[in-house]
Amino acid sequence: MDDTAIGLWGVPLAILAGAIRVSTPFIFVSLGETITERSGRINLGLEGTLVFGAMTAYAIAVVTGSPWLGVAGAMVVGAAFGLVHGFICRLPKVNDIAIGIAMMQFGLGLAFFLGKSYIQPAAPHLPSIPFGFWSGLPQVRAALDINVLFLAGAALAFALRWALANTRLGLTLRVVGDSTDAARAMGINPDRVRLVATAIGGAFAAVGGAYLSLYYPGAWNEGISSGQGLMAVALVIFARWNPVGCFLAALLFGGAGALGPALQSVGVTSGYYLFYAAPYALTLVIMIATSSPNRPVPGMPGALSLTK
Amino acid sequence: MAVIRDRPLPAAGQAVSVETLGMTMRFGSFTALDDVSLRFPAGGFHALLGENGAGKSTLVKCIMGFYRPTSGSLMVGGREVEVASPRDAALYGLGMVYQHFTLVPSLTGAENLVISRAEVPAVIDWAQERRALADFMDRMPFDIPLDRPVRDLAAGQKQKLEIVKQLYLGRSFLVLDEPTSVLTPAEADEMLGLVRGMTERGELTVLMISHKFHEVRKFADTVAILRRGRLVGGGRVDGIPTAEMAAMMIGDVKLAELDDRVPTDAGAKPVLRISRAVAPDRSGLKAVEIADLDVRAGEIVGIAGISGNGQKELAEMLAGQRPLASGGILVGGRSYAASRGETVEHRVRFIPEEPLQNACAPKMSVAENLYFRAFDRAGGRHSFRLSKSAMRRYAGRLVADFKVRTSSLDSPIAALSGGNVQRAVLARELTGDVDLLIVANPCFGLDFSAVAEIRARIMRARNAGAAVLLISEDLDELLELSDRILVMSEGRIVYETKAQAADVAVIGAHMAGHH
DSSP states (O other): OOTTOOGGGHHHHHHHHHHHHHHHHHHHHHHHHHHHHHTTOOOTTHHHHHHHHHHHHHHHHHHHSOHHHHHHHHHHHHHHHHHHHHHHHHSTTOOHHHHHHHHHHHHHHHHHHHHGGGSSSOOOOOOEEETTTTOSOHHHHHHTEEEHHHHHHHHHHHHHHHHHHHBHHHHHHHHHHHOHHHHHHTTOOHHHHHHHHHHHHHHHHHHHHHHHHHTSSOSOOTTSSTTHHHHHHHHHHHTTTOHHHHHHHHHHHHHHHHHHHHHHHTTOOSSHHHHHTHHHHHHHHHHHHTOOTTSOOTTOOTTOTTTO | OOOOOSSSSSOTTSOOOEEEEEEEEEETTEEEEEEEEEEEOTTOEEEEEOOTTSSHHHHHHHHTTSSOOSEEEEEETTEEEOOOSHHHHHHTTEEEEOSSOOSOTTSBHHHHHHHTSSOOOSBOOHHHHHHHHHHHHHTSSOOOOSSSBGGGSOHHHHHHHHHHHHHHTTOSEEEEESTTTTSOHHHHHHHHHHHHHHHHTTSOEEEEEOOOHHHHHHHOSEEEEEETTEEEEEEEGGGSOHHHHHHHHHTTOOOOOOOOOOOOOTTOOEEEEEEEEEEEOTTSSSEEEEEEEEEETTOEEEEEOOTTSSHHHHHHHHTTSSOOSEEEEEETTEEOOOOHHHHHHHTEEEEOSSHHHHSSOTTSBHHHHHTTTTTTOGGGSOOSSOOHHHHHHHHHHHHHHTTOOOSOTTSBGGGSOHHHHHHHHHHHHHSSOOSEEEEESTTTTOOHHHHHHHHHHHHHHHHTTOEEEEEOSOHHHHHHHOSEEEEEETTEEEEEEESTTOOHHHHHHHHTTOO
């Protein structure tokens, strides 16, 4: 441990740092899924999109030397994944959940297959802003070294909340998600709105992937996501389809994910690995605590296939 | 605010006349609408009467551009127009208020109004929109809160908001499709009175589809009656007696008649007794609490109330679909949880609303569905093997007894019409001895002959000594069938009266929550 050790204070600090560092993929995936689900469709394939986005961003960054080109490339392939999902779901008698699972496996497999040769080379990282410059403690500086994408995600969450209430597109999205019939009666084409919403959701999820491979942990390998894309879907339900709620829930999940490493770093040597499971346990506990067999989840878009 | 309208023809807030000329609609070899010519003069309140399948909705859908009529034409404001889509209909100021709500439940009233416009700005300036909406609402006879999500509004408010939406969009001719089916009598009177006022001021022409004669009589100027796609009569409402309207609607079909009411045995014991039963409602936020409810052998107890006041939950509690938080249900003096064994022992039968979804396996055959009560107890004993021949005999007997119209015993029950599904479920539930019958909205959406027959069957079950709990949103039905009527409001029973001495106004007031 460091000379300037701050003892047990390191745990809350590490949780704060983890909340900021680990939450970014959750933020992007859950905001993307919020847009998709608000349109009345579920895309469970975002785990695959996330991993494929991570691979694409890393590969492009290695080849071009620009991490931002990597992010842009990831968005394009993410949108393409979303379009495929959305397009298949337009066909009659297709179940969006089943397609989502298929797309998840497809995305994972394709990413592992195409990404084999990029496990070794190192890619340039995304930039971060040192908000901790005022502090003499390295831990504080490390914790407040905040990536640009985290800030973008936070801004996006608030922008999305505003847009859902104050723009034509936002209202259209909510109409389609709540009642397919009402949307048709207004001359809105629900299939088209859902296609676009799924594509945007895919693009956002891929940005989350780009963050994984280009910043934290900052390398491409096959175990890079470990189910974060799926947890983000659960998080959307927990956040009641509210973008700002997604942001806060992502922070909570990020903090929980940092618990294990934080305990390890302050010298807890036994049992800390149990805390590595904290995000997964948290997912389970939250889903049980906020669900009821006798009533639907409040705020759930009426046209979601889960509701029917 | 300038009223939003798509094109300045005819002027918004100005009634317009509509006329159909020889309107005919064929689907394959079936003629749904046969040469119907009708005139709806500007500023009139017109009514359209007819049974299910008489062609009312086909006619209206042709006017509104959902269907292209096979032949015939449409005149709006004295000029022939081509209406190829609902969008075209909107151009000419034609609008429709549907039987089911088309508002988006999670959006507020204001959001619903703004997003339904043809032109919505990319970024909505809510301060300005709110001012414009307040100005608009000042000119409307309706008072509706616009800042709450629509799902929190009462049914009457939703229905008014649907009408307001059409007026906000600048419609001059409105079709109202059974607009009062979800309203209390007082709400219905108020709403139709306000709409009538608008027609009298020449702001609106109204065509109302209805099956309630008293509404047609009270509010409409003219009436047109359709039967099997043909126009069979019509004219000024005051020139046609109600009996004649009914006769024109149903033709020469003989309706089943209600048996006389056998007096209930004064000493009859309660078959069903609910005491202090509490269960959460659908939202899970409020509780449905039935303090005390007895149904004795040989009586029909009617439960009145506006949809969504706990009647559905009550039916689910009795069907074992909704666990009780506390309290109890006794049948025949013993605790009852609606297990299959208990229903057999106490001879309880259940006819839920929307029987195709709630009491049938839609894709299984008519014969299989009819055999659900009997398949495991052939000849009074438990049986392991399903006897197909016994099933067919049993089902064939029921189909004949209850006049279920089906092409074959093997066709899926989902292929039957609504009335025949209801007859099939009735056949299954009323065959054999019945001590307790629970029925919910048995006649919803059925035509006259089916309604008359189903009511006659329920009365016959009562006279045979069954205790009947009848949950219905149709007050006329409750008044006709019940011995006692209880009113439910906000999850509680708030009023009880003998059906014979019942005062509709008092019942309506309790339904609306004024108690």
